[in-house]
Amino acid sequence: MTLELKGITKQVDGNLHIKETSLRLEPGHFNVLLGETGAGKTSLIKLMAGLDRCTSGSIEMDGIDVTKQSTQQRNISLVHQFFVNYAHMTVFNNIASPLKVAGMAKSEIEGRVEEAADILQLRPMLHRRPHELSGGQQQRTALARAIAKESKAVFLDEPLANLDYKLREELRAQLPDLFAGRGAVVVYATSEPEEALLLGGKTALMQDGRVTQFGPTAQIYRDPHDLISAEVFSDPPINSASVIKSGDQIRLSADVKWQANGAAAALADGAYSIAIRPHFVSPIQQSQHQVTMTGTVLVTELSGSESSAHFKVGEESWVSLAHGVHPYRIGQDHVFYMDPTECFYFHPDGQRAS
Structure with a gap:
């Protein structure tokens, strides 16, 4: 049938x-x-x-x-x-x-x-x-x-x-x-x-x-x-933010940038949006290629064996989802580590770029 x-x-x-x-x-x-x-x-x-x-x-x-x-x-x-x-x-x-x-x-x-x-x-x-x-x-x-x-x-x-x-x-x-x-x-x-x-x-x-x-x-x-x-298709909500590609570099802000590798390296210079799932944004550094971000913690939640934190970097809101219990304090800055190899890149019209 x-x-x-x-x-x-x-x-x-x-x-x-x-x-x-x-x-x-x-x-x-x-x-x-x-x-x-x-x-x-x-x-x-x-x-x-x-x-x-x-x-x-x-x-x-x-x-x-x-x-x-x-x-x-x-x-x-x-x-x-x-x-x-x-x-x-x-x-x-x-x-x-x-x-x-x-x-x-x-x-x-x-x-x-x-x-x-x-x-x-x-x-x-x-x-x-x-x-x-x-x-x-x-x-x-x-x-x-x-x-x-x-x-x-x-x-x-x-x-x-x-x-x-x-x-x-x-x-x-x-x-x-x-x-x-x-x-x-x-x-x-x-x-x-x-x-x-x-x-x-x-x-x-x-x-x-x-x-x-x-x-x-x-x-x-x-x-x-x-x-x-x-x-x-993301819960908690997927993180999205505007970035600029220039040469071999992706820049989220003056303080947050990384090397364009893989499919991202082939993108033309210009403005894009990135999206990355919360479990690739961690309060603990797990590898050398992760990018450091400092954000102000807005909300924290503990669900079973996982902790989530909603935080702000500049004007952008972000979510981290990580195993274990982490010592977040609302209103205070906390360091997070984002894995740029897990980013999706989209054109300004929302269509997939890489």
Whole structure:
């Protein structure tokens, strides 16, 4: 099964919510929509699922135009971040509900429900009702319904967002295996870059209603085509700053400069933007080629085994992310070490330079 978007748009009250988008989504891996809240992920899913109609363009499933078909005609499943289960039904009947609507034989319904319940460890709960389940069990029920239906396409709209950390980690690890080998196109929307990397597959980066880049997830992370894509695929936010290349030197400020090496050495002299991920800006010197920067610490955070510091160098704001606990003091200057070999370079229009 393939799902192909051909130049689709969505306009509401004269405003383009989804700008012209063409994508070909295939089974065998997760297709991740990654972007901040409001980037257009849910709007795009609604179009693919048939909940909203396109203003222009077409949607094809296995080469068949389904643009004007209803959600039911498209044979899809949709799992939201909210626990959408029928409160008056048992877990069994919640999982079985789309199969009953389709008029499936009772024996086949029982077989599919039990198989899905076993996969998601729900068999002991089949006679319970949603209010008797934990949040994780309720979301497992919604996932089981999607598996039992054997849909052509499964849309998971931030399905783990409302679960606690432990349950989120457990289900995230299980999800690729749950849908493996089922032949369905699986589309997963998230606002977390780390989640996209963990799920693998292919990722469509979204910002302001448009797809900025689409391809294998790890490749996009390593090779963003433009500054917007680099910014979308970074958490904490990627550091960006203006630099000048002159001869064999890159200058960030009067005090911060480095030798242009590798692809940067081939750039024409002039103004560029650089972007570098926070974990390549460290409070500890790790190699001789790192560049020293002194900045005023604005905010510090400790998350598990990592420390982050937001600091200012001149007019530019920077973020460092490093292992361990570091003695930052808000309002005071601190020395950081930036690895220039990990910089992306962009032209003034935001397109990748090297």
